[in-house]
Amino acid sequence: ETGVTQTPRHLVMGMTNKKSLKCEQHLGHNAMYWYKQSAKKPLELMFVYNFKEQTENNSVPSRFSPECPNSSHLFLHLHTLQPEDSALYLCASSLQGVQNKKYPDGYTFGSGTRLTVV
Amino acid sequence: AQSVTQLGSHVSVSEGALVLLRCNYSSSVPPYLFWYVQYPNQGLQLLLKYTTGATLVKGINGFEAEFKKSETSFHLTKPSAHMSDAAEYFCAVYGQNFVFGPGTRLSVLP
Numbered sequence: 756e757t758g759v760t761q762t763p764r765h766l767v768m769g770m771t772n773k774k775s776l777k778c779e780q781h782l783g784h785n786a787m788y789w790y791k792q793s794a795k796k797p798l799e800l801m802f803v804y805n806f807k808e809q810t811e812n813n814s815v816p817s818r819f820s821p822e823c824p825n826s827s828h829l830f831l832h833l834h835t836l837q838p839e840d841s842a843l844y845l846c847a848s849s850l851q852g853v854q855n856k857k858y859p860d861g862y863t864f865g866s867g868t869r870l871t872v873v
Numbered sequence: 874a875q876s877v878t879q880l881g882s883h884v885s886v887s888e889g890a891l892v893l894l895r896c897n898y899s900s901s902v903p904p905y906l907f908w909y910v911q912y913p914n915q916g917l918q919l920l921l922k923y924t925t926g927a928t929l930v931k932g933i934n935g936f937e938a939e940f941k942k943s944e945t946s947f948h949l950t951k952p953s954a955h956m957s958d959a960a961e962y963f964c965a966v967y968g969q970n971f972v973f974g975p976g977t978r979l980s981v982l983p
Contacts, residue, residue, distance in 0.1 A: 757916065757918065759916070761916075797973060797974070797975045798963070798973045798976075845916050845917070847916075847917075860922075861909075861919045861965075862917070862919075862971065863919075864909075864916030864917040864918070866914070867914075867915070867916050
């Protein structure tokens with residue numbers, strides 16, 4: 756366990772379904788991220804939250820809807836997805852912008868949710 | 874703007890042989906550099922990082938990387954490959970935000 760927990764590990768959903776991915780960290784980090792990892796493609800940053808505020812949305816389709824109720828929890832709500840949305844969705848967290856902390860520690864990743872859209 | 878390139882999407886080595894995974898970066902600010910490893914059906918795990926100071930950085934599982942500013946490189950090496958090293962390896966640069974390279978899949982042959 757890395758300290759970042761993602762559930763479920765696997766999800767199969769139809770194109771008309773609504774589901775949610777959950778990410779939880781208790782590392783004291785203040786920033787959380789959603790990444791999409793598709794076969795043969797680089798990691799794609801989807802959303803960034805810093806102190807619960809969304810600071811980045813990389814032109815992600817509206818069928819993906821993030822929610823960050825507090826610094827420890829991050830959700831990705833899914834609806835009317837397409838087969839090309841099938842991928843591994845990774846959550847990560849980090850400590851950003853903390854006074855007296857000069858260097859980034861890097862991101863801590865969860866194990867991901869393997870999503871298959873049928 | 875920052876970018877990362879990793880030469881070779883797939884590298885194969887024999888067990889016991891030297892592992893060399895290449896990473897080159899571009900950054901308009903002094904970079905912080907990272908290597909991550911991803912085992913099948915897992916997330917990315919930090920192997921090592923360069924922030925400042927010594928340019929040769931040692932990480933977990935016997936891996937190390939050397940920051941060469943003149944070559945804008947941060948290649949990852951391990952003297953002797955083990956079967957358990959088979960995984961995907963990602964180089965990343967942090968300047969104003971994190972940028973990951975496309976990854977290199979390492980296969981270790983018996």
